[in-house]
Amino acid sequence: MKRAEEETYREYASARIDQLRRVAYLLCRDWHLADDLVSIALVKLYRHWRRAQRMESLDGYVRKILVNSWLDEQRRPWRREQAVEELPETPVLDPDPDGGALLALLNELPARRRAVLVLRFYCGLSVTQTAEMLGCSEGTVKSQTSRGLDALRPLASRLETT
Amino acid sequence: MQQNEFDHAIGTPPPSRVDLDTVIVKGRRSQRLRTWGMSGGLAVAVLAATAGTGLWLNAGPAPADRVPAGFAAPTAGSSPMPPAPSPKSTPKAPPTRATPSWTPPPPPAEGHRLTKEEAAQLTTTLNTALTAVAPGVQVVAGSGKVREEQALSFRTGAHTNPAAIGDLRDQAGEGAVGFEVTTGTGPYLCADVAAAEYDDFDQQTDCVESAGPAGERILALTHSDPKGTTVYLGKGGKGFLVLVLRADGTMVKARAWSASFSKIDMHSNPQTPFNATRAEPPLSIAQLTAVALTPGLRYTP
Known part of the structure; x- marks a missing residue:
């Protein structure tokens, strides 16, 4: 170079x-x-x-x-890491008001599911772009997104109410 | 869920530990190893064709007809390792911005495969020339990792710039050499070569341009590493690079370092103490030039 x-x-x-x-x-x-x-x-x-x-x-x-x-x-x-495939129905949230709960929940997700959420919602990529980046199908991205959001939904609800 | 929610959750990051200077030094090393085909290690050696020459380079004078044109064959009384010409003693031609007098062919297409026959032919040609030019020098290994490979071998497979690399040993110790055959897409000038090949800031580089017996353009670079911060040389190390650019657009890059590849392999971190394994590279500029001028050492896919 x-x-x-x-x-x-x-x-x-x-x-x-x-x-x-x-x-x-x-x-x-x-x-x-x-x-x-x-x-x-x-x-x-x-x-x-x-x-x-x-x-x-x-x-x-x-x-x-x-x-x-x-x-x-x-x-x-x-x-x-010890990844947890299925989260408890009512996760125990970190009461840290600085967003520790979001990171803690993210940490509980399997690696690829976490990557899907970060790419979709932090990097702002589309389903197609995310699928291309991870080398998987768009259906996989959609299902991983759905499951990831299910895991984060209790936190999201809490964030919306505060 | 929005990006700012993530950013809020992350908070203020701690100071970065990413050192861009270190990244660049590692990147340079990675790029060079990739260029030389070392990143994946050496594949199956092409040794069958070298059976006639043996695993060890023979000592003694070489037949005159095996020495490339324009270079005198070593005599029985000559030292098997003639000293490399000092950059200070070599007449230094100032780099000139002359336009190459030929139109180089396009580089080989990505993915072109060097056939077994092509690899064997190149391997035979290279080792024969090496035996003639540097009698008494022993090929220790095809690379630092495949110690049992005792010839400089071109690998079969996809290449745009096939190369044979290895460690040589003589009385002064072990040092690395490499011979790359490609087509000329440049650089053609000393300044370009120094920038493209040896852009490590702590290296000192000297370059001399000359012409070969058949009109080849020859660039001979001497580079040193007084601080030991570059990838290949080590503290107090020295390296030579000879480029032979032929009128038909084919090019040979011949290199020699005053450190063995096994030693270089261990030098993955620029902070690691690293000393050259010998004072001079195992082949001089004249020897590298002689090998590189060998007519059969060319790659024309």
């Missing part, structure tokens, strides 16, 4: 780090791991920068790298 290209890369990465950290944190709920994931994603982006910078949706490409990096992390046995 030439110096001018690297400067372009540096400008782009500097401007996106904060947003990428937030997405990564929503996925993994650990700031240290979030920073690691962002670093991994940016190294991969650097490797493909010449091709990537010509893409129509560069932000989407970077998010895809980030999400896939996190999913890869999840597959590693020593990283594997």
Whole structure:
């Protein structure tokens, strides 16, 4: 990579780090791991920068790298979390008024379901875009969204009433 | 559910630990390893074609007819490892912005597969030339990971720039070399090569342009790493890169480092202490040039 290209890369990465950290944190709920994931994603982006910078949706490409990096992390046995497939009907909510309950509930979701919710409702992607990013069908995205929202609904109701 | 609800839940993030400088250094390394085909390790070695030359490079003088044109064959009394010409002692031609006098062909299509026959031919050509140019130098391994591979081998498979890499050993120790055959999409000038190939800020690079016996354009780069912060060289290390650009648009990139690939592999973090394994690369610029000028060492898919 030439110096001018690297400067372009540096400008782009500097401007996106904060947003990428937030997405990564929503996925993994650990700031240290979030920073690691962002670093991994940016190294991969650097490797493909010449091709990537010509893409129509560069932000989407970077998010895809980030999400896939996190999913890869999840597959590693020593990283594997105890995911709960079915949540209790009445979850115990964290009374933290700063939104800890939302994050706690998000944390209870299986990895891909969490990724679907973050991509759909935080990154604002459509069903089609989310399906393309995760490499699954649109039906899967819809069902994962529905189940994820079911899990979050008690919290959403509470947020609406406060 | 809205984005601001998530942002509210996240609150104020702690200070970032993402160090963009470190990311870029790792990215450079990742890019180079990818270029050299090391990221996936070496696949099956193409050794059958090298059976005639043996697993070890033979010592002793090489037949004159095996030495590429324009280069004198080593004599029995000559040192098996002639010292590399010092950049200070080499007449340094200033980089010129001359336009290449040929129109390079387009690069090979992505996914073109180097056939077994092509790989075997290139492997034989390379090892024969190496034996002639550097007698007494032993090929230790095809890479730092496949130690049993004792020839520089081109791999079959999809390539746009097939390369044979490995570690060489002589009395001074082990060092890495690599030979890449491709077609010329540039860069053609010293300044471009230095920027494209060795853009690490702490590296010192010197470049000399010259012409080959058949009108080839030859760029010879010497680069050093006094601080030991770059990927390939290590503290006090030195590397050579020779580009031979032929009139038909084919190109050979020949490289040598004063550190072995096994040592380089361990240097994944720029903060890791890393010293070169030897003072000079295992092949001099003259030797790299001689190998790169070998007529059969070309890739024309």
